[in-house]
Amino acid sequence: MADDKRVKKVVLAYSGGLDTSVILKWLQTTYQCEVVTFTADLGQGEELEPARKKAELLGIKPDNIFIDDLREEFVRDFVFPMFRANAVYEGQYLLGTSIARPLIAKRQIEILRATGADAVCHGATGKGNDQVRFELSYYALEPDVKVIAPWREWDLTSRTKLIEFAESHQIPIAKDKRGEAPFSVDANLLHSSSEGKVLEDPELAAPEDVHMRTISPEDAPDQPTLVQIGFEKGDAVSVDNEPLSPASLLTRLNELGRANGVGRLDLVENRFVGMKSRGVYETPGGTILLAAHRAIESITLDRGAAHLKDELMPRYAEMIYNGFWFSPEREMLQAAIDHSQSEVNGTVRLKLYKGNVIVQGRSSPNSLYDQELVTFEDGAVAYDHRDAAGFIRLNALRLRTLAARRNR
DSSP states (O other): OTTGGGOOEEEEEOOSSHHHHHHHHHHHHHTOOEEEEEEEESSOOOOOHHHHHHHHHTTOOGGGEEEEEOHHHHIIIIIHHHHHTTOOBTTTBOOTTGGGHHHHHHHHHHHHHHHTOOEEEOOOOTTSSHHHHHHHHHHHHSTTOEEEOGGGTOSOOSHHHHHHHHHHTTOOOOGGGSSOOSSEEEEOSSOEEEESGGGSOTTSOOOGGGOOSOOOGGGSOSSOEEEEEEEETTEEEEETTEEOOHHHHHHHHHHHHHHTTOOEEEEEEEOTTSOEEEEEEEOHHHHHHHHHHHHHHHHHSOHHHHHHHHHHHHHHHHHHHHTOTTSHHHHHHHHHHHHHTTTOOEEEEEEEETTEEEEEEEEOTTOOOOHHHHOSSOOOOSOOTTHHHHHHHHHHHHHHHHHHHHHO
């Protein structure tokens, strides 16, 4: 601890909640260091000014309080590149928490450099994935940075001990935090995730009040909602012919998804640290966006490129899930994925109905779909049915050779 106490100034990822407020005071008392707080607006839907007031109450100088609106950067530079890859972890999870961590870490390092701090701190626990995501990002951007992870150091191992520490240091506690929280929540513009407590038994259905971003499909309107999404170079740029910025577009899709019960997921996933975890996720806008992007790719991507993307996607998704956003392998794959999107332009029409996203149509000036080639009607087309016989015989050659050996 002697070396640790030489920390002079630390940049803390600060939400203003109980855990990070306790961490703030713990850093001041344990490390005797100056604390800089950083609160990111990633579209979590909470008022962030209370975090400023609470930091000031805990003795943080106004110049050391950073509250940044990162919504546009989040969607433009992190969410959209990920969706160009159609990234889905373990077949279902749209990586809403995973993709936010590298941006928070990046901004912490920028603040560290701007303020002359010599350490960064996060509030992730020692059992979860987020500690890995934060710290891999820190080290990728600032290889010699000092990282403080209180949950791996302190003895405040229960909610009761956290509250006792808070009360002994005059840290305000919201009334709903004085009891055991029913579950843990993380939210941003892409999704919300809920874990723990009432959700820990994977056999039991999640209570309806767990869901914050969507109404239940049963309560969704009996009439479908029709929506049209425009794409340029693989990124969504408009909804119903209205051009929108990345964050505004995802906000609009979230509203449409919420109203139609779209985007719920109950998942038992494999954490990078080795254990299985049950989470309830809601990704209304992202679910719509993924369906639309795959639809526009279906007419604009060549078969070879499309199939290669699908082969690479699980590896790419795993990189993001495990915290390797700033790794050379993710950047290499991103370059290939982005190259594939140069002709992914056009519009997709969708129907949203009681939790479902149903593709109705797609069109593109760069479409590879040739109606004359696929029609069953007679026409002057560059396809001779007789050519198929030789194609099949060539592809069957090795199979016939194997069969002949078996029959010998």
